[in-house]
Amino acid sequence: MHAFLWLAPLTLLLLTIKLILSKRSSVRLPPSPWKLPFIGNLHQLGLLPHQSLDKLAKKHGPLMLLKLGQVPTLVVSSSQMAREILKTHDLIFASRPILRTAEILFYGGKDMGFAQYGEHWRQMRKICVINLFNAKKVQSFQAAREEEVAHLMDKISQACSLHPLEPLNMSQVLNLFSNDITCRALMGKFSGEEGRNILFHKLIEENILLLSGFNLVDYFPSLGWLSSLLGLDERAKRISSKWEAVLCQIIQEHSIRNGEKTKDDGFVDSLLSLQKDPNMEISLTDEIIKALLVDLIGAGIDTTYIALEWSMSELIKNPQIMRKLQDEVRGVAFGQSMVKEEDLSKMCYLTSVIKEVLRLHPPNPLLLPRESMDSCQIEGYDIPRKTRVVINFWSIARDPKIWDYPEEFRPERFIDNPIDFKGQDYEYIPFGSGRRVCPGMQFAISVIELALANLVYRFDWKLVDGMVPEEVDMTESPGLTMRMKNNLYLVANSWVP
Numbered sequence: 001m002h003a004f005l006w007l008a009p010l011t012l013l014l015l016t017i018k019l020i021l022s023k024r025s026s027v028r029l030p031p032s033p034w035k036l037p038f039i040g041n042l043h044q045l046g047l048l049p050h051q052s053l054d055k056l057a058k059k060h061g062p063l064m065l066l067k068l069g070q071v072p073t074l075v076v077s078s079s080q081m082a083r084e085i086l087k088t089h090d091l092i093f094a095s096r097p098i099l100r101t102a103e104i105l106f107y108g109g110k111d112m113g114f115a116q117y118g119e120h121w122r123q124m125r126k127i128c129v130i131n132l133f134n135a136k137k138v139q140s141f142q143a144a145r146e147e148e149v150a151h152l153m154d155k156i157s158q159a160c161s162l163h164p165l166e167p168l169n170m171s172q173v174l175n176l177f178s179n180d181i182t183c184r185a186l187m188g189k190f191s192g193e194e195g196r197n198i199l200f201h202k203l204i205e206e207n208i209l210l211l212s213g214f215n216l217v218d219y220f221p222s223l224g225w226l227s228s229l230l231g232l233d234e235r236a237k238r239i240s241s242k243w244e245a246v247l248c249q250i251i252q253e254h255s256i257r258n259g260e261k262t263k264d265d266g267f268v269d270s271l272l273s274l275q276k277d278p279n280m281e282i283s284l285t286d287e288i289i290k291a292l293l294v295d296l297i298g299a300g301i302d303t304t305y306i307a308l309e310w311s312m313s314e315l316i317k318n319p320q321i322m323r324k325l326q327d328e329v330r331g332v333a334f335g336q337s338m339v340k341e342e343d344l345s346k347m348c349y350l351t352s353v354i355k356e357v358l359r360l361h362p363p364n365p366l367l368l369p370r371e372s373m374d375s376c377q378i379e380g381y382d383i384p385r386k387t388r389v390v391i392n393f394w395s396i397a398r399d400p401k402i403w404d405y406p407e408e409f410r411p412e413r414f415i416d417n418p419i420d421f422k423g424q425d426y427e428y429i430p431f432g433s434g435r436r437v438c439p440g441m442q443f444a445i446s447v448i449e450l451a452l453a454n455l456v457y458r459f460d461w462k463l464v465d466g467m468v469p470e471e472v473d474m475t476e477s478p479g480l481t482m483r484m485k486n487n488l489y490l491v492a493n494s495w496v497p
Contacts, residue, residue: 033064073389077396095370105210123281127284159492160494176201182301304451316472326456396429459495463490
């Protein structure tokens with residue numbers, strides 16, 4: 001009897017352990033690299049995570065599970081696996097993880113880009129598409145695009161005339177242009193305080209640094225209390241306060257118009273009109289408007305600037321491609337003071353050059369992170385709920401199984417090639433795909449095409465004296481977006497036909 005009393009609980013314990021072990025053995029997780037206690041695989045990320053993850057994927061496969069601190073993270077590095085995430089299981093992976101810095105900068109996740117999947121995100125996307133990104137709106141912005149590009153050309157011409165041999169800091173020139181044209185779309189004819197574009201530039205630089213940086217709570221959720229204790233979020237809060245001040249001022253300036261519509265109205269004016277609409281499905285608070293503006297100002301400026309900077313770098317590094325592009329653009333627009341939008345449809349090589357730039361130098365190489373809302377199976381592997389997902393487009397875009405000579409800049413690969421960036425070709429998704437595809441892709445491409453066409457039409461470009469094309473520094477800068485590490489300096493000479 002006494003033996004039974006201790007044998008029964010022991011048997012129950014053994015059965016329980018067996019059940020747990022059998023359940024664990026039935027879960028088949030994707031392959032993982034070795035990891036350290038506590039920090040997991042964090043030490044393997046490096047300064048350029050897209051490159052570090054690419055090297056790991058070559059060893060462990062295109063579907064790889066990392067442990068970044070306490071957070072399970074699925075890394076996707078092939079077009080086939082990207083299709084599984086972005087098409088087959090798109091709904092399951094349509095959400096975003098809650099990231100502390102994004103929560104602070106975007107008013108508690110009230111924006112569109114970093115918002116979790118749900119009704120709020122659907123309404124934000126609907127508002128942005130209808131009032132800023134649909135084909136009709138992009139087309140209606142044509143005159144403003146041409147005006148801003150003409151202003152850019154005039155600035156470069158003036159610099160050429162005053163200092164003909166002095167190199168231009170093209171990184172700075174293109175960044176300010178991207179800033180101006182994005183703000184023009186969002187806020188109408190840029191009036192407001194002098195120097196505000198410089199302030200936006202500084203704030204966006206801070207945003208990029210903060211969003212690219214390491215935040216303890218994003219990788220160790222159980223240590224969230226330390227963030228408050230050690231003041232780890234203070235920098236993000238300071239930048240958020242600066243955004244708050246300038247955005248409140250902008251909203252106040254636009255509110256003074258009392259709803260009077262003009263041809264120079266921007267996205268802010270549309271939002272303020274919607275705010276008063278009783279039929280709106282969502283209460284469009286000032287906080288939501290500010291969150292959207294921080295989101296769109298940063299995304300709009302950075303994508304355009306990065307694509308143009310890499311475009312000019314690749315063209316100056318590859319003189320034969322520059323000549324071929326200039327021959328096409330100058331042949332189509334010959335005799336005109338500048339390239340107009342209606343000319344662009346005749347410039348197939350221009351389109352190929354931009355596509356190749358976005359393949360080799362995607363502005364956002366890891367896209368934006370996703371998070372699984374439910375468990376699912378991919379290729380026989382079990383993907384648990386609340387797994388963070390990183391899609392390494394940089395890796396996919398350099399996959400030798402898909403691309404010939406993947407490390408080389410060859411725009412010809414896109415001539416008579418139906419692959420497009422709209423999200424249906426999973427080997428080429430610089431703007432993402434599925435429900436969370438970037439809705440501003442056509443807006444961005446329209447600006448990039450017109451600006452690049454005019455840069456190569458109006459000017460002949462040279463490197464700084466003594467430099468040869470092979471010496472152009474193509475090193476990438478660490479960060480959320482893939483900028484050039486060092487500024488690009490070029491000498492411009494006005495072209496006379």
